[in-house]
Amino acid sequence: MKNKFNYGLIGKKLTHSFSPFIHNEFFKAQGIAGEYKLYEFDRDDIENKLQYFDDIGVIGINVTIPYKQDVMKFIDEISEEVKSIGAVNTIKFKDGKSTGYNTDYLGIKETFIINNVTVKEKKVIILGTGGASKAVIACLEDMGVRDIVLISRNPDSVISTYKVDSYENLHRYNSYEILINTTPVGMFPIIDVSPIEEKYIKGREFIFDLIYNPSRTRFLQYAMKNGVKCSNGLYMLVIQGLKSEEIWNEIIIPPDAVKEIFDICLKEKNSEKNIVLIGMPGSGKSTIGRIMSGKLGLKLIDCDEMIEKKAGKSISEIFKDGEDYFRNIEEEVLKEISMEKRCIISTGGGAIKREENIFSMKYNGTIYFIDRDVDKIYNDIQGNNHRPLVEKKEQLVKLYNERKDIYEEVCDFLIDNNGNIDDTINSIMREEGKV
Ligand SMILES: Nc1ncnc2c1ncn2[C@@H]1O[C@H](COP(=O)(O)OP(=O)(O)O)[C@@H](O)[C@H]1O
Numbered sequence: 001m002k003n004k005f006n007y008g009l010i011g012k013k014l015t016h017s018f019s020p021f022i023h024n025e026f027f028k029a030q031g032i033a034g035e036y037k038l039y040e041f042d043r044d045d046i047e048n049k050l051q052y053f054d055d056i057g058v059i060g061i062n063v064t065i066p067y068k069q070d071v072m073k074f075i076d077e078i079s080e081e082v083k084s085i086g087a088v089n090t091i092k093f094k095d096g097k098s099t100g101y102n103t104d105y106l107g108i109k110e111t112f113i114i115n116n117v118t119v120k121e122k123k124v125i126i127l128g129t130g131g132a133s134k135a136v137i138a139c140l141e142d143m144g145v146r147d148i149v150l151i152s153r154n155p156d157s158v159i160s161t162y163k164v165d166s167y168e169n170l171h172r173y174n175s176y177e178i179l180i181n182t183t184p185v186g187m188f189p190i191i192d193v194s195p196i197e198e199k200y201i202k203g204r205e206f207i208f209d210l211i212y213n214p215s216r217t218r219f220l221q222y223a224m225k226n227g228v229k230c231s232n233g234l235y236m237l238v239i240q241g242l243k244s245e246e247i248w249n250e251i252i253i254p255p256d257a258v259k260e261i262f263d264i265c266l267k268e269k270n271s272e273k274n275i276v277l278i279g280m281p282g283s284g285k286s287t288i289g290r291i292m293s294g295k296l297g298l299k300l301i302d303c304d305e306m307i308e309k310k311a312g313k314s315i316s317e318i319f320k321d322g323e324d325y326f327r328n329i330e331e332e333v334l335k336e337i338s339m340e341k342r343c344i345i346s347t348g349g350g351a352i353k354r355e356e357n358i359f360s361m362k363y364n365g366t367i368y369f370i371d372r373d374v375d376k377i378y379n380d381i382q383g384n385n386h387r388p389l390v391e392k393k394e395q396l397v398k399l400y401n402e403r404k405d406i407y408e409e410v411c412d413f414l415i416d417n418n419g420n421i422d423d424t425i426n427s428i429m430r431e432e433g434k435v
């Protein structure tokens with residue numbers, strides 16, 4: 001006999017799931033002796049496994065892709081929202097009976113609420129027509145939506161009471177205020193894509209991407225660039241998990257406790273992000289990166305070193321074939337680095353010159369602008385001529401004037417590096433929650 005209450009998640013491939021973290025934080029906060037496990041198995045096994053969970057006294061199960069519809073035929077009862085959504089993400093076993101619920105839909109609803117978005121009387125575009133899309137529709141209907149259009153790659157094959165249209169016809173819906181991505185386009189590991197072009201994001205009132213890995217998809221970055229309010233799917237994920245716990249344990253988790261658990265989850269997710277250092281050549285990025293990597297025990301990636309390795313020659317040698325040649329290699333290197341987790345990345349000063357690089361740095365990175373006065377930089381790098389673009393002071397000043405605004409705009413945090421370098425490092429560690 002186990003002395004812990006059992007819960008878990010079923011699906012086909014679960015290795016990257018964040019759910020155990022969420023539920024374990026909930027157990028800690030509520031003092032519940034619970035255990036949340038991952039159960040991967042094939043479709044043919046669903047019926048047997050559900051019976052087995054019931055037999056061994058499992059209290060509740062979450063269901064993820066691709067079994068949210070499959071489980072329905074093996075459940076004794078389904079709740080009202082499941083009838084309209086047609087998918088189950090939560091099963092409760094009690095008194096020999098299993099009941100299916102959908103808490104994704106509540107996670108979606110709470111995302112609108114926390115972002116102060118009014119859905120009532122609004123027109124909404126939904127990208128994708130799968131299970132998640134149905135949960136979004138149920139939620140929007142509940143909140144009094146005025147109109148919905150579903151955008152699909154194969155509009156003719158979709159059955160819905162709402163309008164279904166193709167991506168080519170998105171221009172017809174410019175007056176729709178809210179835009180939601182329920183497709184997996186942009187999700188790790190293929191992150192450098194967006195389901196739609198930037199021009200379709202400008203001017204909307206709210207953009208919601210159900211994806212939470214990477215934390216800033218390209219789709220969301222288009223929104224941020226254009227000053228459009230937006231959210232990724234992390235809040236939805238945490239809320240659906242906690243709503244499942246409410247059902248299983250027959251409790252209501254107070255808003256303060258929800259906030260506390262979400263903040264812990266967000267901190268955990270943020271600590272998986274890369275620390276990306278940007279700034280002028282000679283501002284201290286490589287030096288700071290090296291020291292921090294030692295202090296935090298995190299892997300260090302110096303882009304210039306990677307570029308040299310890739311090209312098989314020094315930066316100065318690469319520049320002899322032109323700046324474009326250097327920038328092409330730099331772009332490739334930054335794309336590779338964007339797939340990393342928990343690394344410290346010192347970029348070259350010109351990394352911000354290509355917009356593509358800015359996307360790469362932001363997918364899964366927190367960006368720190370290391371700001372140091374030009375005079376100090378000039379003194380530091382005297383007699384050190386491995387920087388072909390800043391051999392003369394005028395060049396350095398010119399570069400600074402060209403780039404300062406971009407560094408400021410791109411960064412999440414501006415870090416002053418005009419004092420002691422240890423203080424600079426402490427400022428970054430503070431933002432990272434490490435001191
Ligand atoms: N706060 C600081 N105080 C003293 N020297 C600094 C400071 N920040 C950077 N430096 C020095 O400036 C020089 C250039 O730094 P580096 O890390 O190579 O810059 P980057 O990688 O940004 O080009 C190094 O000699 C470094 O020690």
Ligand SMILES: O=C(O)C1=C[C@@H](OP(=O)(O)O)[C@@H](O)[C@H](O)C1
Pocket residue numbers: 279280281282283285286304315347348349350351386387388389
């Ligand atoms: O500012 C730039 O355009 C450059 C900065 C250098 O890196 P540091 O910033 O580490 O000096 C290096 O990538 C290359 O010389 C180009």
Ligand SMILES: [Mg+2]
Pocket residue numbers: 285286287304346347348
């Ligand atoms: Mg450097």
